[in-house]
């Protein structure tokens with residue numbers, strides 16, 4: 001009961017599950033991550049997590065193991081900020097996030113033996129004011145380019161975060177408390193907490 005199939009290429013999600021004591025096999029399938037016009041961030045992340053799960057179910061032979069997918073997005077007012085397409089785009093996103101509060105939404109979806117459960121976990125993050133110079137130096141680290149909203153709270157980007165209301169692991173891409181609850185709902189054992 002320590003094995004999990006992860007329908008995600010996110011190294012953060014794999015690392016979090018491994019730290020909990022799970023043995024993780026990645027079974028990720030590509031999907032189109034374009035939001036629908038006027039789609040809310042909540043509806044968008046949930047749809048992405050479900051579609052990633054369904055795509056992996058179609059692409060890989062069934063196994064009697066939980067298949068987990070997730071999606072993380074940053075929402076600022078009505079804007080959905082996904083992963084930046086370029087360093088310039090990352091700069092633009094971080095300028096928008098500077099000195100204000102945004103939401104980070106992470107949806108998690110788990111399927112097992114024909115059943116599916118999902119959750120959307122919500123966080124509020126306050127950024128202090130950022131100067132153009134530090135944004136430029138941050139982007140040069142390479143850290144923001146594969147992350148929603150162009151920052152990583154778990155890395156250097158943590159220095160921008162003045163306040164977090166929610167879950168640190170949720171912002172990182174896999175909220176552990178909510179994820180464990182989904183696994184329990186499907187009758188899967190709580191994690192073994194093996195020593196690192």
Ligand SMILES: Cc1cn([C@H]2C[C@H](O)[C@@H](COP(=O)(O)OP(=O)(O)OP(=O)(O)O)O2)c(=O)[nH]c1=O
Pocket residue numbers: 007008009010011012013028052070071072073074083104146147148149151152153154171172173
């Ligand atoms: C806001 C924030 C996001 N992120 C990451 C988590 C996700 O990996 C990524 C958002 O992209 P996602 O599309 O959720 O995930 P992914 O592309 O990494 O992997 P896959 O589509 O295969 O599931 O941003 C952080 O690592 N730290 C942060 O502080």
